[in-house]
Amino acid sequence: MTQPDLQQWAKTSLGFFPTPLHELNNFSALYPEYRVFIKRDDLTGLATGGNKTRKLEYLIGDAVARGADTIITAGAQQSNHCRQTAAACAMKGLKCHLLLGGDQPQTYTGNLLLSHLLGANIHFTGENRKGEDIQPLMEKLRQAGDNPYEVPYGGSNLTGAMGFVEAAGELQQQLREQDLTIDYIFFASSSGAMQAGLMLGMELYGLEAGLMPVNIDKEELDGSKLEKHMQALHKEGKKKLALKDPDKPVTMPLIQDFDQAGYGVVTQNETRAIQQLARHEGIILDPVYTARAFYGMMHYLANGLLKKQANVLFWHTGGIPATMHYAKELTGN
Numbered sequence: 001m002t003q004p005d006l007q008q009w010a011k012t013s014l015g016f017f018p019t020p021l022h023e024l025n026n027f028s029a030l031y032p033e034y035r036v037f038i039k040r041d042d043l044t045g046l047a048t049g050g051n052k053t054r055k056l057e058y059l060i061g062d063a064v065a066r067g068a069d070t071i072i073t074a075g076a077q078q079s080n081h082c083r084q085t086a087a088a089c090a091m092k093g094l095k096c097h098l099l100l101g102g103d104q105p106q107t108y109t110g111n112l113l114l115s116h117l118l119g120a121n122i123h124f125t126g127e128n129r130k131g132e133d134i135q136p137l138m139e140k141l142r143q144a145g146d147n148p149y150e151v152p153y154g155g156s157n158l159t160g161a162m163g164f165v166e167a168a169g170e171l172q173q174q175l176r177e178q179d180l181t182i183d184y185i186f187f188a189s190s191s192g193a194m195q196a197g198l199m200l201g202m203e204l205y206g207l208e209a210g211l212m213p214v215n216i217d218k219e220e221l222d223g224s225k226l227e228k229h230m231q232a233l234h235k236e237g238k239k240k241l242a243l244k245d246p247d248k249p250v251t252m253p254l255i256q257d258f259d260q261a262g263y264g265v266v267t268q269n270e271t272r273a274i275q276q277l278a279r280h281e282g283i284i285l286d287p288v289y290t291a292r293a294f295y296g297m298m299h300y301l302a303n304g305l306l307k308k309q310a311n312v313l314f315w316h317t318g319g320i321p322a323t324m325h326y327a328k329e330l331t332g333n
């Protein structure tokens, strides 16, 4: 559903779109004042799917257009972004290098196992999990005759964000087809390009809803606050898309009430959210991102913090393989 405005970006097809949009009937019944819907980016299809597929369609498209033969990216060992990047590289015949935080574990599980099976070259980078070591590796690969392309941590630049500009248009089209309006959109926000892209896309396509991004990682990104990174992306995007008032300061919504345990630490909150959705709807959340965001939404629903009779959307951003890595926490909490 690419509109003319987006044609300036190269794009390659990696997933199945549009992803389904449907009501959570059993779950909604727990909160009689609200109707709750879900957007299923867990079903994009790229080695189990996830929100990064949308970003990678633009990032890998750009890499291919520039003649790259190798992709480098970074993340945590259970990074969904890295697993989907490895899958995209396999589809497009590109070499893939993943820089993953921590030391090599004895047993590969979850996303790490899948990234290995997908043929990625895996480098363990100790304390660095946000791409700090990408540049030296780029240089080394160049010297070895490769033509590497950097996909930043989380795919979080404007090229990646374009996937979510387009996603806003996709959602708007589905809402029209289903004769629905949405008052709030909850989702997990972490490296920022999904949020910045959605904000740009909502403006571009005239889609109105309250954005309710739940912050996942309380640590800073590249030594600065996530809001700052998103503001910069948003401003750059406004200019590129010729949207009005690009220099007008914008306040970034970001719910920071549920990130206290730290990134990747699974608490009773995440476990409760996973069980709630699984046992009412047969849908699995991941313990790091979507469960934290879903728990945040449950808190708002249970405490009547949203306007009455609202239609609420949860954007499921994937992450299922990580669930297999957290078996102990998810059965012990």
Ligand SMILES: Cc1ncc(COP(=O)(O)O)c(C=O)c1O
Binding pocket: 050, 051, 079, 080, 081, 154, 156, 188, 189, 190, 191, 192, 193, 194, 195, 286, 289, 290, 317, 318, 319
């Ligand atoms: C499952 C899942 N949900 C949400 C996000 C957050 O998306 P973004 O990094 O664009 O904020 C990620 C990022 O890694 C993810 O893997």
